[in-house]
Amino acid sequence: MHFQFYNDYSETAHPACMAALAHEPTQQLAGYGLDDVSAQAADAIRAVCKSPKAAVHFVSGGTQANLTMLAAMLRPFEAIIAAQTGHIYSNETGAIEATGHKIIAMPATQGKLTPASIEAAVAAHPWEHTVRARVVFISQATELGTVYSLAELRALRACCDTHGLYLYMDGARLGAALMSHDADWDLADIAALADVFYIGGTKNGAVLGEAIVIVHPDLQVDFRYHLKQRGALLAKGRVVGSQFLALFSNDLFQSLAAHANACAERLQNGLLAMGVAFETLSSTNLIFPTLPNHAVEQLQQRYGFHIWKKVSDTHQTIRLVTSWATPMDKVDDFLNDTRLALAEGNS
Amino acid sequence: MHFQFYNDYSETAHPACMAALAHEPTQQLAGYGLDDVSAQAADAIRAVCKSPKAAVHFVSGGTQANLTMLAAMLRPFEAIIAAQTGHIYSNETGAIEATGHKIIAMPATQGKLTPASIEAAVAAHPWEHTVRARVVFISQATELGTVYSLAELRALRACCDTHGLYLYMDGARLGAALMSHDADWDLADIAALADVFYIGGTKNGAVLGEAIVIVHPDLQVDFRYHLKQRGALLAKGRVVGSQFLALFSNDLFQSLAAHANACAERLQNGLLAMGVAFETLSSTNLIFPTLPNHAVEQLQQRYGFHIWKKVSDTHQTIRLVTSWATPMDKVDDFLNDTRLALAEGNS
Amino acid sequence: MHFQFYNDYSETAHPACMAALAHEPTQQLAGYGLDDVSAQAADAIRAVCKSPKAAVHFVSGGTQANLTMLAAMLRPFEAIIAAQTGHIYSNETGAIEATGHKIIAMPATQGKLTPASIEAAVAAHPWEHTVRARVVFISQATELGTVYSLAELRALRACCDTHGLYLYMDGARLGAALMSHDADWDLADIAALADVFYIGGTKNGAVLGEAIVIVHPDLQVDFRYHLKQRGALLAKGRVVGSQFLALFSNDLFQSLAAHANACAERLQNGLLAMGVAFETLSSTNLIFPTLPNHAVEQLQQRYGFHIWKKVSDTHQTIRLVTSWATPMDKVDDFLNDTRLALAEGNS
Amino acid sequence: MHFQFYNDYSETAHPACMAALAHEPTQQLAGYGLDDVSAQAADAIRAVCKSPKAAVHFVSGGTQANLTMLAAMLRPFEAIIAAQTGHIYSNETGAIEATGHKIIAMPATQGKLTPASIEAAVAAHPWEHTVRARVVFISQATELGTVYSLAELRALRACCDTHGLYLYMDGARLGAALMSHDADWDLADIAALADVFYIGGTKNGAVLGEAIVIVHPDLQVDFRYHLKQRGALLAKGRVVGSQFLALFSNDLFQSLAAHANACAERLQNGLLAMGVAFETLSSTNLIFPTLPNHAVEQLQQRYGFHIWKKVSDTHQTIRLVTSWATPMDKVDDFLNDTRLALAEGNS
DSSP states (O other): OOEEOSOSOSSOOOHHHHHHHHSSTTOOOOSTTOSHHHHHHHHHHHHHTTOTTOEEEEESOHHHHHHHHHHHHOOTTEEEEEETTOHHHHSSTTTTGGGTOOEEEEOOBTTBOOHHHHHHHHHTOOSTTSOEEEEEEEESSOTTSOOOOHHHHHHHHHHHHHHTOEEEEEOTTHHHHHTSTTOOOOHHHHHHHOSEEEEEOGGGTOSSOEEEEEOSHHHHTTHHHHHHHTTOOOSOTHHHHHHHHHHTSTTHHHHHHHHHHHHHHHHHHHHHHTTOEESSOOSSSEEOEEEEHHHHHHHHTTEEOEEEEEOSSSEEEEEEEOOTTOOHHHHHHHHHHHHHHHHHHHO | OOEEOSOSOSSOOOHHHHHHHHSSTTOOOOSTTOSHHHHHHHHHHHHHTTOTTOEEEEESOHHHHHHHHHHHHOOTTEEEEEETTOHHHHSSTTHHHHTTOOEEEEOOBTTBOOHHHHHHHHHTOOSTTSOEEEEEEEESSOTTSOOOOHHHHHHHHHHHHHHTOEEEEEOTTHHHHHTSTTOOOOHHHHHHHOSEEEEEOGGGTOSSOEEEEEOSHHHHTTHHHHHHHTTOOOSOTHHHHHHHHHHTSTTHHHHHHHHHHHHHHHHHHHHHHTTOEESSOOSSSEEOEEEEHHHHHHHHTTEEOEEEEEOSSSEEEEEEEOOTTOOHHHHHHHHHHHHHHHHHHHO | OOEEOSOSOSSOOOHHHHHHHHSSTTOOOOSTTOSHHHHHHHHHHHHHTTOTTOEEEEESOHHHHHHHHHHHHOOTTEEEEEETTOHHHHSSTTTTGGGTOOEEEEOOBTTBOOHHHHHHHHHTOOSTTSOEEEEEEEESSOTTSOOOOHHHHHHHHHHHHHHTOEEEEEOTTHHHHHTSTTOOOOHHHHHHHOSEEEEEOTTTTOSSOEEEEEOSHHHHTTHHHHHHHTTOOOSOTHHHHHHHHHHTSTTHHHHHHHHHHHHHHHHHHHHHHTTOEESSOOSSSEEOEEEEHHHHHHHHTTEEOEEEEEOSSSEEEEEEEOOTTOOHHHHHHHHHHHHHHHHHHHO | OOEEOSOSOSSOOOHHHHHHHHSSTTOOOOSTTOSHHHHHHHHHHHHHTTOTTOEEEEESOHHHHHHHHHHHHOOTTEEEEEETTOHHHHSSTTTTGGGTOOEEEEOOBTTBOOHHHHHHHHHTOOSTTSOEEEEEEEESSOTTSOOOOHHHHHHHHHHHHHHTOEEEEEOTTHHHHHTSTTOOOOHHHHHHHOSEEEEEOTTTTOSSOEEEEEOSHHHHTTHHHHHHHTTOOOSOTHHHHHHHHHHTSTTHHHHHHHHHHHHHHHHHHHHHHTTOEESSOOSSSEEOEEEEHHHHHHHHTTEEOEEEEEOSSSEEEEEEEOOTTOOHHHHHHHHHHHHHHHHHHHO
16 A cells, blocks of 8 residues: 555554553543543643643544534634634534534635734624624644744734634644744643643544643533533543543653654655745645646655645645654655656656 | 442453554554445444445444434434433433434333334424424433333334334444343344444443444435534544454454343342342343442442432432443442341341 | 414404504614614513613514524523423424524423422433523413413522523513413513513514513623524514504503403303313413314314314314404304304204 | 615505505414415415416515525535625624534625636535535625626526536515616526525515525425424414515516616716716615715715725725615705715815
């Protein structure tokens, strides 16, 4: 089978995550997330976030985290502001709308939402004939692999405060963002700036699971009711809890993301050196090179990856994703094969 | 810590399920349930159900299975008929209603719905000023541990056919039902009679997961859209797929359930022999003995279990649940301790 | 055409309501309920309710009032307690569930909910695996024509206060209730006891419309957003506003309801004098006599009315509804025809 | 009070509509839209639409028509394609999303959707990770006063057929569109091309009401259930039915719209003659002139109208709406006052 750069959830799990799950498999634990393993994992997350009063809940996936939490934050007529490239708008099959809420999608630059676009969204929704904006949704890293800087996050926070908006961060790839060269913040900064965020485990070495961190006290109330109602309350909370306990021991969360980023960086730099153009330059584990059609076709013979978009009759942008498990020699193979393919096209 | 008879998901997983999950953890597989492991598991289920055209989907939990599938089966004004003791009505925090649908709850006998009660429900909802009944929801085993016989299932099916209703079966404890002495049917019978059912893994030895089996072809269409929209489409489908591949190899599904049932049967028979009364007699892994208050209090010092209901000022019914992992000596300990507690009360 | 006792909205409108609507038809008024006519009507309602801070909104029908207001009162996992005979549970096609909320239906006596049944409902929903009860829904008059006394209302209010519940009153027939011999309260009492109620115009002489009176200040906030979102905000608010201005001038609201009640009372007393049994005795404009089948069939030749239920093989309960427009001689005709029909059956 | 060009529902109703409503006010008619008056009105509409098998339903307002019908047309994961200026997207407080569905908003030119933008929307939603487009929503006339030509409608219809999409037309101002100089179609063409449309009464002389015309037979099934569930089934269907019976007698519908259009045309032409620029040129009863700030302020002293948008620091676009009841001398007054205001600014 071809080596795949499709995504960062192609492999099951890092051995340490698997071992955590397999530890004492017949030990009896409390159900529905009230077990000791989940409690310890929540403590570990609160510690790394320096947010001792945060509520931490574990769910099985990102769309579930988004729809359960966002619906819990809104009254029926309230809406979410997101980038047009935002996952909830472009890639979740109307999961948010299915809970009754509109997403106000704004044009984004390199996947990022700006205070100016938030203000434009608020201004366009001034009265009872329109929804009212209530939550700002951002992804960190973004769906284009870019990362909000601390200054950008502070500006978004200030804008939210001015307009009475909650700030929600989708952290499906928060690990990759954290280990990016562009990250001048840590998880404690995130917890200080966002009202709610989630830390992605599925895409960073866990068997499965995301940790929702609710910082704002108003949003902590009754959240277990929302989890249960949306089918997100796992009978065996430990299954996800154990994953996060492993990830936040010995800096595993950080080291796995750092490896994925290093693979992507080597890919991106290697391609740049060949003169390849990019949709946007990424500092995380997703990269978006634009290649001639013939090169794309040739690479598809040996690798799996998504076509991101057709750029012209002769070129396409592809998406390459690396993971905690990507072997560096596969990166080098891909670079060599690309070099050959490009050379062939030019001959 | 006390030994727990709270439920059948207190332990993480049977070693064979864990091993299946841990097998080749860095093998790259397709995302979102389109992987080979999930495909093999689906084939295994189709084979045991003798239902080669059934669609099989894997999700992480029972409430999620129920809300995703049932909402997919209904137009906005259509409703579900269920027993008042049915899990979706009594124990899922309005998950079904949150998708916009009413549950018509009917009185049940020993947790079972009858053709007569279905007909009463249909008759009470005759026109556009009422919802229209469209799905009959039953649990096999029921929430009271009882099991529908083949004759009962056939009668329900006939009633559904008469009234244009789908038959949906919640199989969170389908393994326990299957291995019950009251089961005069097999999984192929279930597939022949129900339009949709799910096979529970979470409560029968899997790490987590339920397998939704859609027999009716109309209901198979576009179901992956529903899964994604409700947050039920796992990025790593193999996580659940591998569990079912293990459960349906070497009759593991059957043997685990048989053990849980045997423990419960020994408990029930032992208590009956002491003259203990029961809310209802169960042939699966949930039993409901009624004990004097002092005995309940004494047993609570050493065991964990739920109080089901207060029967009188002097007696309470408790719920005891056994699992694939329950050690038989704990069963005997419980019986001995109960004998002592009852004797003490009589002295 | 037969004379109809089907309902109290068979006739278009009382002349005074029609005149109010037709007054200055080309006068330009503000849209969406912000007009002067609606403002005056709201003032008139606040005055009669002695509730100067109440918010008053006008909508076109009762189901719309119920679904818009109740959905606005609840968070996603919260539910409504209602009698099984309550209109929202039995007769609104799942309109409440379609907004995402469960109705906890409790057995009722003569259409009434009691503090005991509310407490039972609350006790049965104690944690995050169940919905949380948040609103108590009652109808005044009830769907069986009965009326809550002041003592009963106070007891419900006290029960709501104890359990942190809102009290909502469906007043589709509040006029009939108010003018009932059983009413030892006035509209000011209603406003003092209920958090929200609506005053029905459609069934008491108006062209159409209901006035929602929101007493509790928390529930007043942003309600126009809810109205707009549910399609309940009329472009020409005056259409309903003018109706209520007419109804609350010169005691028209009271006198129309008094007439309807007087007709029903005469019917009920006349039938009682013939030895006819009743499902329940009503003090408003709905009555429920039980008649032999042959008498029902004979009366159907000359009158329109609903069959309420089959009581036995030989008897049926029917529902007779009178209105502000019912001619008293039709009442007497009906009594005479019933006397003849009953005599014939006995001959 | 100032004369208002705010909208076309400032006046209550045309005398003929009022008279129709007031006709025989105590005649007993069947409830919930099953009355003879509504039946006659439906027949009249089917006749003018040359669509003898169309189903016709009457509701109280446009948002209600849109949300009830569109939700009825969709399965949970299906979505609507609309122009960004479309009423359901920009001006209905998330009413559609509150029923669970996403609106895919596309850029519009002069308020119109094109086959190209529909195709772009379809292409961007190809699989189960995105919603599926199912309905195309257009407004005729558009929210900018423009009118789709027959060729444009046919092209949209062909595009819908190609992609398996329903075509839904919001006809809040269908009368104005029909009487526009740009209309090279009649109502029979509309019925032949759209799957569903509604004919607006509220903005064209009726007391209130819209007539939903369901041409596609699949969409006719069970629609009364949807009406009831959304609070849109009026107890007294005749209230709206009578309005449409009046409007479709003696070409009242056409003549009222023609008057409104004539007023707007005189305004637009008069302003054009003064050199005023327009956001877009309209052929219906909404016009969008751009005026210097000082002229706007001066006109606000004597007239009511909405500011549409700020064009620059010195100019604003305003929206002027005329109605069936607009006196032509008020049009001339406005033109004179504008001429004076502009002259003053230039002096």
